[in-house]
Amino acid sequence: TARRLHGIPPTIFSEMSALAASTGAVNLGQGFPDVDGPAEIIKEAVTALESGRNQYAPGPGIPALREAVAAHQQRHYGLTFDPAREVAVTTGATEGIAAAILALVDPGDEVILVEPYYDSYPAMVQFAGGVRRPVTLSLDESAPGGRLPREALEVAASDKTKVLLLNSPHNPTGTVLTREELETVAAFARDHDLTVVSDEVYEHLTFDGTPHIPIATLDGMRERTMTLSSIGKSFSFTGWKVGWATGPEHLVQALLGAKQWLTFTSGAPLQPAAAYALEHLDHWPTGLALDLQHRRDLLCDGLKRIGLDVTVPEGTYFAVSDITDLGWSDGLEFCRALPERAGVVAIPLQGFYDSDAGQHLVRWTFTKQREVIEEALERLARGN
Ligand code: PMP
Ligand code: GLN
Numbered sequence: 001t002a003r004r005l006h007g008i009p010p011t012i013f014s015e016m017s018a019l020a021a022s023t024g025a026v027n028l029g030q031g032f033p034d035v036d037g038p039a040e041i042i043k044e045a046v047t048a049l050e051s052g053r054n055q056y057a058p059g060p061g062i063p064a065l066r067e068a069v070a071a072h073q074q075r076h077y078g079l080t081f082d083p084a085r086e087v088a089v090t091t092g093a094t095e096g097i098a099a100a101i102l103a104l105v106d107p108g109d110e111v112i113l114v115e116p117y118y119d120s121y122p123a124m125v126q127f128a129g130g131v132r133r134p135v136t137l138s139l140d141e142s143a144p145g146g147r148l149p150r151e152a153l154e155v156a157a158s159d160k161t162k163v164l165l166l167n168s169p170h171n172p173t174g175t176v177l178t179r180e181e182l183e184t185v186a187a188f189a190r191d192h193d194l195t196v197v198s199d200e201v202y203e204h205l206t207f208d209g210t211p212h213i214p215i216a217t218l219d220g221m222r223e224r225t226m227t228l229s230s231i232g233k234s235f236s237f238t239g240w241k242v243g244w245a246t247g248p249e250h251l252v253q254a255l256l257g258a259k260q261w262l263t264f265t266s267g268a269p270l271q272p273a274a275a276y277a278l279e280h281l282d283h284w285p286t287g288l289a290l291d292l293q294h295r296r297d298l299l300c301d302g303l304k305r306i307g308l309d310v311t312v313p314e315g316t317y318f319a320v321s322d323i324t325d326l327g328w329s330d331g332l333e334f335c336r337a338l339p340e341r342a343g344v345v346a347i348p349l350q351g352f353y354d355s356d357a358g359q360h361l362v363r364w365t366f367t368k369q370r371e372v373i374e375e376a377l378e379r380l381a382r383g384n
Contacts, residue, residue, distance in 0.1 A: 008123050012351050016335065025339035026376040028299075029347045031171070031317040031365045034372060037236035038281055045273035057268040059260055061089025061244070065271045068278040069244045075282070076203075077214050079222065085249045088256050091266040092241035093201045096228035096255070097165075098124050099262060100197045100245065103254040104163050104226075105130040112156050112164040114148065116352035116361075118171050118199065133161065134354040139173060139311050139320070146181040153188045164194050166215060169202035172349060172363040173320050174313020176210045186218040195251065196225045201243075204234045204285035206315035207293040216247070226251045231274045233317070234285045242266065242274045292317070292366065295373060299366040302377035317367040320349065324360050331362045342383035344376045 013030045020027035036042065060066065066083040073079040081087050090096040097120055105111055107129030113121050115134040125132045133156040138147040145151065166185060168177040177185070189196050196215055203212045216225040230243030243266075245255050277284070296312070300319050303310045308321040328334045331348030338344055349358035366373060 004127050004129075008126060009351065011119055012347060013119075016345050016347055019336070019339050020345040023339040023343070023345075025343045025345045026368075026372060026379060027345045028364045028366075028368065028373075028376050029335075029345040031367055032238045033236045033317075033367045034369055035236065038277070038284060041235060041237070041273050041277045041281065044276040045270055048269040048272045053269045053272060055268060057089070057265045057271055059265050060256055061087070061266065062268070062271045062275070065089055065242075065244070065275040065278075068275040069246060072278045072282075073214075073227075073246050077217050079214065079216055079246070081246045082249070086246060086252050088245045088252050088259065089266050089271060090228070090230075090243040090245055090255075090259060091263050092232065093199060093228045093230040093243040094120055094241070095259065095263060095266070096230075096243050096245045097121065097197070097199065098127070099255045099258040100226050100228065100251075101125060101128050101130070101163070101165075102258040102262075104195055104197070104251075106162075108160060109162040110158055110160040112153070112161060112194075114166065114170070115354060116172050116349050116358050117165070118167060119352060121165050130162075131160070132354070133157070136353070136355055136357050137170065137173060137175060139175070146178070146184055147175060148177070148181055148185060150184050150188060153185065157188070157192050161192055161194060163197055164189055165197045165199070167199040168215075169200075169206055169212060169315030171202065171316055172318050172347070172352060173311065174316045174318050176206050176212060176314040179213055182213055182215050182218060186215055186221050189224060190220050194224070196221065198225055198227045200227055200229045201233050202316045203229055205289050205292060205317070207289065207296060208314065210314040212315070223248050224251075226255065231270075231277060234288075235277050235281070236288065240267075240270050240274070242270050295366040295368070295370060298370060299364060299373050299377070302373070302380070303364065306377070306381050317365045318363050319366060320361050320363050322360055323362055329360055331358070331360060334362060343379045 016029040066087040070083040101124040105128040226247040232238040335348040347363040349361040
């Protein structure tokens with residue numbers, strides 16, 4: 001195989017989902033809801049399929065979806081984007097990440113990643129021939145200088161740094177960066193003249209009234225930020241892989257320059273349905289977030305009861321726990337043994353770190369029905 005694949009392990013999600021399937025364990029690993037999003041949106045997709053929307057969509061996406069995305073950014077965040085030149089539809093945020101990195105990173109350029117990082121980020125940096133520079137996100141809310149302090153960012157920076165890849169609400173920790181923490185990142189990006197690629201796929205899934213603040217809304221950041229999101233998390237259609245990028249024209253057009261050679265265009269019949277979701281069901285993710293918040297509490301309380309030290313997340317699908325108190329030190333060993341011992345699957349975090357800060361951390365998803373979470377907790381109480 002080509003060198004760009006060397007050293008990139010198979011994604012942990014495949015290993016752990018296969019383990020869940022082969023052992024019949026309850027899968028609190030890979031994050032996907034076990035209930036679909038609104039039937040009304042599915043109906044729009046069916047209508048599109050049945051009414052001849054089955055040939056190539058325009059490369060940047062159908063105008064209706066680009067307009068709906070621009071209106072969404074305006075309505076929620078006061079950000080104005082020209083749907084014709086500053087919005088692009090992608091095949092999930094995953095293609096947005098790939099196209100953004102391929103468009104912005106030359107061989108030898110450095111990219112700052114916040115560890116623990118979503119596993120497609122380092123893979124894409126390597127594909128581009130770039131070099132990743134990890135900065136460790138602190139899980140301690142009261143950490144001096146915030147959870148991403150300026151000093152840690154400075155240590156990772158050099159004159160080769162081009163891009164900072166940010167993700168808030170953050171997978172896997174559930175951290176939602178505060179305005180102060182984002183101001184620190186923004187000042188750093190401005191001072192080093194960096195482009196920020198901001199993965200905001202969990203933008204609507206925050207809890208306890210915690211606001212999601214797009215970094216593009218901060219001073220001087222709109223012109224240097226490419227923001228990515230998708231239909232998957234906000235509307236519980238993770239399998240649809242309809243995503244979008246918004247940003248200044250030069251960045252979005254650069255992304256499209258890469259995208260045209262990756263997929264050329266994204267799936268046509270799901271785009272009108274995604275536009276419909278953004279236009280007509282704007283309130284839906286709010287209800288989902290509240291419902292998820294209750295399931296977060298169910299999971300976190302249960303994990304604490306069995307003796308795990310849990311960081312209660314402010315957003316996303318995930319809670320992270322420290323397994324040290326259970327007498328374990330290696331998350332991968334713990335997760336490989338767990339299906340056998342307890343009949344539950346979770347995700348070890350060490351693969352999302354360059355440093356050893358994640359060795360003892362394990363991620364659990366609560367985007368499952370209450371009965372499923374309760375069953376997992378009962379099993380864990382019996383056999384952890
Ligand atoms: N970024 C993060 C942080 C995610 O958790 C996910 C979901 N797997 C993605 C990107 C990918 O999103 P999509 O399914 O839209 O490609
Ligand atoms: N975002 C989901 C998770 O982190 C899905 C991962 C994936 O499918 N690669 O679990």
